[in-house]
Amino acid sequence: MEREFKESIHKAVNDANLTGALGTFSEAYKVNRTKAYEGIDFEELRNRIASIKGHAASNLKELSAQFASAAEARGATVFRTSDPAKVREYILKVAKDNGVKSVVKSKSMATEEIHLNPFLEAAGIEVGETDLGEWIIQLAGQTPSHMVMPAIHMTRDEVADLFSKEVDERLSSDIPRLVKVARDQLRPKFLNADMGISGGNIAVAETGSIVLMTNEGNARLVTSLPRIHVALVGIEKLVEKLADIAPILKALPRSATAQLLTSYVSIISGPTPNPDGSIKDLHIILMDNRRTEMAEDPIFKQALQCIRCASCLNVCPVFRLVGGHVFGKVYTGGIGTILTAWFDELKKSEDIQGLCIQCGNCKEVCPGKIDIPELIMEIRRRLVKDQGLPLLQKTIYAVVNNRKLFHGMLRAASVVAKPLATGGFLRHLPLFLADLTDGRSLPAIAEEPFRDRFKKITQPECAQKAVFYAGCLIDFAYPEMGEALVRILNKAGIQVLFPEEQTCCGAPARYNGAYEVAARNAADNIKALLEVEADYVVSACPTCTVALVHDFSSTLKSTGQQEWLTQATILAKKTMDFSSLLKQLVDQGRVSFKEGQELGAITYHDSCHLKRTLHATEQPRELLTKAGYELKEMFECDMCCGMGGSYSLKLPEISGPILQRKISNIRSADAETVAMDCPGCVMQIRGGFDQDGGDVRVKHTVELLAERMKE
Amino acid sequence: MYQHFKTRAEGVGAKVHRCATSQEALDFVLSFLAGEGVAEQPQCSAVWADSPFLAAVDRQVLNKVSGLKLEVTRATAAEAKFGITQLDWALADTGTLVQDATAIEERLASSLCSIHIALVPTAGLLPDLPSLLTRLTPAESSYIAMITGPSRTADIERVLTIGVHGPERLVIVFVDDLGGKS
Numbered sequence: 001m002e003r004e005f006k007e008s009i010h011k012a013v014n015d016a017n018l019t020g021a022l023g024t025f026s027e028a029y030k031v032n033r034t035k036a037y038e039g040i041d042f043e044e045l046r047n048r049i050a051s052i053k054g055h056a057a058s059n060l061k062e063l064s065a066q067f068a069s070a071a072e073a074r075g076a077t078v079f080r081t082s083d084p085a086k087v088r089e090y091i092l093k094v095a096k097d098n099g100v101k102s103v104v105k106s107k108s109m110a111t112e113e114i115h116l117n118p119f120l121e122a123a124g125i126e127v128g129e130t131d132l133g134e135w136i137i138q139l140a141g142q143t144p145s146h147m148v149m150p151a152i153h154m155t156r157d158e159v160a161d162l163f164s165k166e167v168d169e170r171l172s173s174d175i176p177r178l179v180k181v182a183r184d185q186l187r188p189k190f191l192n193a194d195m196g197i198s199g200g201n202i203a204v205a206e207t208g209s210i211v212l213m214t215n216e217g218n219a220r221l222v223t224s225l226p227r228i229h230v231a232l233v234g235i236e237k238l239v240e241k242l243a244d245i246a247p248i249l250k251a252l253p254r255s256a257t258a259q260l261l262t263s264y265v266s267i268i269s270g271p272t273p274n275p276d277g278s279i280k281d282l283h284i285i286l287m288d289n290r291r292t293e294m295a296e297d298p299i300f301k302q303a304l305q306c307i308r309c310a311s312c313l314n315v316c317p318v319f320r321l322v323g324g325h326v327f328g329k330v331y332t333g334g335i336g337t338i339l340t341a342w343f344d345e346l347k348k349s350e351d352i353q354g355l356c357i358q359c360g361n362c363k364e365v366c367p368g369k370i371d372i373p374e375l376i377m378e379i380r381r382r383l384v385k386d387q388g389l390p391l392l393q394k395t396i397y398a399v400v401n402n403r404k405l406f407h408g409m410l411r412a413a414s415v416v417a418k419p420l421a422t423g424g425f426l427r428h429l430p431l432f433l434a435d436l437t438d439g440r441s442l443p444a445i446a447e448e449p450f451r452d453r454f455k456k457i458t459q460p461e462c463a464q465k466a467v468f469y470a471g472c473l474i475d476f477a478y479p480e481m482g483e484a485l486v487r488i489l490n491k492a493g494i495q496v497l498f499p500e501e502q503t504c505c506g507a508p509a510r511y512n513g514a515y516e517v518a519a520r521n522a523a524d525n526i527k528a529l530l531e532v533e534a535d536y537v538v539s540a541c542p543t544c545t546v547a548l549v550h551d552f553s554s555t556l557k558s559t560g561q562q563e564w565l566t567q568a569t570i571l572a573k574k575t576m577d578f579s580s581l582l583k584q585l586v587d588q589g590r591v592s593f594k595e596g597q598e599l600g601a602i603t604y605h606d607s608c609h610l611k612r613t614l615h616a617t618e619q620p621r622e623l624l625t626k627a628g629y630e631l632k633e634m635f636e637c638d639m640c641c642g643m644g645g646s647y648s649l650k651l652p653e654i655s656g657p658i659l660q661r662k663i664s665n666i667r668s669a670d671a672e673t674v675a676m677d678c679p680g681c682v683m684q685i686r687g688g689f690d691q692d693g694g695d696v697r698v699k700h701t702v703e704l705l706a707e708r709m710k711e
Numbered sequence: 712m713y714q715h716f717k718t719r720a721e722g723v724g725a726k727v728h729r730c731a732t733s734q735e736a737l738d739f740v741l742s743f744l745a746g747e748g749v750a751e752q753p754q755c756s757a758v759w760a761d762s763p764f765l766a767a768v769d770r771q772v773l774n775k776v777s778g779l780k781l782e783v784t785r786a787t788a789a790e791a792k793f794g795i796t797q798l799d800w801a802l803a804d805t806g807t808l809v810q811d812a813t814a815i816e817e818r819l820a821s822s823l824c825s826i827h828i829a830l831v832p833t834a835g836l837l838p839d840l841p842s843l844l845t846r847l848t849p850a851e852s853s854y855i856a857m858i859t860g861p862s863r864t865a866d867i868e869r870v871l872t873i874g875v876h877g878p879e880r881l882v883i884v885f886v887d888d889l890g891g892k893s
């Protein structure tokens with residue numbers, strides 16, 4: 001990672017104003033968004049948007065042409081280009097031809113994308129941003145840190161300082177007063193400007209209409225007062241029909257700011273009269289800038305379904321910590337990472353793609369139904385394909401792909417234990433062998449791994465069998481979790497099998513873009529796990545379960561390895577996470593809990609993969625309650641703990657504060673025990689409590705339930 | 712639908728009134744202007760954009776109101792405190808007003824002032840946006856404007872503040888006997 005990038009992260013996480021403002025906002029956002037969507041079937045709505053935008057993305061060329069002819073028939077001038085430089089030149093030419101001295105702008109990410117302001121200013125044209133947030137950052141000489149709220153990183157005091165300089169008068173930091181100052185300062189700019197520049201939230205092909213949404217009312221003035229209006233629109237904003245705007249107008253304000261609708265929506269279809277009676281000179285620029293190329297990419301095409309609501313930023317545990325500037329100058333957050341990789345260049349996303357912890361929050365709320373985490377993974381994969389892995393990682397993955405060597409090293413680690421912290425190579429192994437203990441203690445490697453302990457377990461002969469896929473953490477750090485699982489399944493009349501050839505699930509490699517490595521892990525595991533006859537394959541690690549159920553197939557597909565695909569599907573069908581399997585067994589009456597137990601208060605942490613990929617949220621809660629625990633929900637129970645596999649090793653400065661927030665939410669729940677279904681989360685959260693003074697018991701659900709089952 | 716609209720619009724800070732007749736609505740508007748201190752001086756005057764409602768009003772009554780201008784220009788609108796316009800539709804589920812604002816006077820009178828008085832035929836109430844879209848013909852209306860509550864921002868520390876570039880107050884008056892668009 002670039003040193004400069006690491007420094008920007010360091011600066012951001014230590015900026016109390018920034019993390020405070022973003023933290024408060026993201027907490028309120030979640031509540032307000034839910035309220036704004038009350039009574040609306042969000043899945044149905046986003047399916048419609050995805051279908052409308054997906055259809056447009058498949059027909060960009062036709063819709064652009066249709067838009068152009070419709071808008072021209074209405075009297076607008078339409079300029080179509082793929083080149084940002086040509087956009088800048090075109091706008092400058094229109095300005096020069098018409099003697100334009102000053103321009104007012106309403107918020108437009110497309111103009112940010114092509115860095116229009118400095119270009120026009122260099123040509124001697126005065127450019128005034130009129131969106132309050134944009135004006136603030138223009139005065140501060142900064143770039144937007146959020147697509148919807150560009151100045152969210154600034155405090156009222158900083159704004160008061162900026163405005164004081166502008167009006168040459170000492171202003172207090174009273175917000176309504178500051179807003180009034182902005183109104184008074186910008187009003188003459190509106191009235192005197194020769195040209196108004198806007199973006200476009202939607203462009204309707206059949207009618208040649210541009211749809212603009214604002215809350216402040218600046219877009220109405222920008223498009224009404226100056227005699228020339230230039231609208232710069234990325235072609236991904238195209239939809240086919242006027243009726244298509246309804247679902248977007250429904251979702252965009254709700255997702256962006258939790259409003260039912262923005263204060264103002266303007267649908268502009270052709271030139272209108274100017275205040276002096278002349279007719280507006282209306283120019284609409286349809287900009288491609290690699291969007292067509294994106295539409296032709298079968299994987300990235302879905303990114304064109306984005307309606308720029310920025311909800312992926314608002315729910316991101318990383319964004320709320322680091323803010324937008326760490327991501328770059330234009331598009332920020334999850335979708336911003338993808339747009340930067342395309343509209344700027346893949347190389348530019350090299351550092352920022354690493355910010356994604358793959359928690360999946362954004363995918364759940366995206367009104368365009370974009371699988372943002374998956375697209376970021378694809379960026380990783382392509383970066384690795386283009387540039388290869390760094391030597392160190394290459395060496396590590398060579399080890400991970402050799403089960404005997406890998407497991408041998410893990411065993412050796414348990415012998416050398418502590419000195420590892422400074423040991424040259426081993427500390428860089430994925431997951432738990434790191435020397436990063438900032439805010440978290442790392443577990444010692446178990447003296448005897450699960451694979452050895454398993455041999456000593458005497459099990460009853462049962463007709464039904466389940467293969468246990470342990471995963472590295474349970475196998476080598478928490479073998480007691482595996483033993484608990486065996487005890488429970490035995491009571492349900494299921495015998496557990498443990499094929500020794502099973503190895504790392506490949507998640508660490510996959511999440512780092514090393515798909516070839518992950519593909520070899522997939523093949524090795526498929527072979528091992530399907531070798532024995534069994535009714536189920538069960539795992540007590542959600543990340544491993546996701547690997548078995550989803551990732552093996554997709555990794556094999558994207559690396560073009562057909563050989564194991566059918567087997568991967570068979571394996572996926574048999575695989576279940578522990579809680580879902582046990583819930584099923586309890587429901588079938590094959591095993592039950594001891595009665596009359598009062599085990600005290602418990603709070604439950606939803607692990608990312610279990611909740612958002614496997615969709616198992618109620619199963620563990622129901623099991624724990626049935627066992628006799630009193631469930632007390634914590635605030636943000638489904639927010640990532642900051643582990644993210646090797647993420648916590650690569651970006652401890654981000655992982656640490658995310659963990660601290662989780663710890664504090666757990667404490668506030670006022671329960672003696674916190675349960676979770678993921679050994680990775682156990683490692684992270686237990687480590688956090690260990691450093692913080694461990695008064696809360698951190699347990700995997702399997703451990704808590706093992707002693708509570710009836711004989 | 713009216714009640715639903717009222718709840719939604721007032722939820723975003725608008726004021727909603729309903730009058731049975733145009734005469735009642737006119738009385739309301741005039742007494743509102745008087746109460747808020749309309750006068751013949753900058754930042755106290757009012758502009759009233761041409762509309763079917765206005766066309767039916769006796770000019771002599773209006774001439775008596777000092778500071779009220781029926782000529783809406785950049786200059787008169789820029790110094791007006793009040794802007795009065797007639798809108799075509801009202802969407803109940805979001806509390807939104809909609810009009811064909813192709814005529815620049817409509818936009819000048821409703822976007823530069825600090826108080827916007829919006830007259831709407833009660834017959835123009837529609838349940839939602841999809842029902843509006845089937846009635847719109849962009850080929851005939853170059854500028855369709857939707858207004859939901861007053862101008863607002865939360866760009867400084869996410870604190871909701873009313874009245875940035877547009878009106879800080881929106882007063883909606885439904886008129887039952889005013890003919891609506893189809």
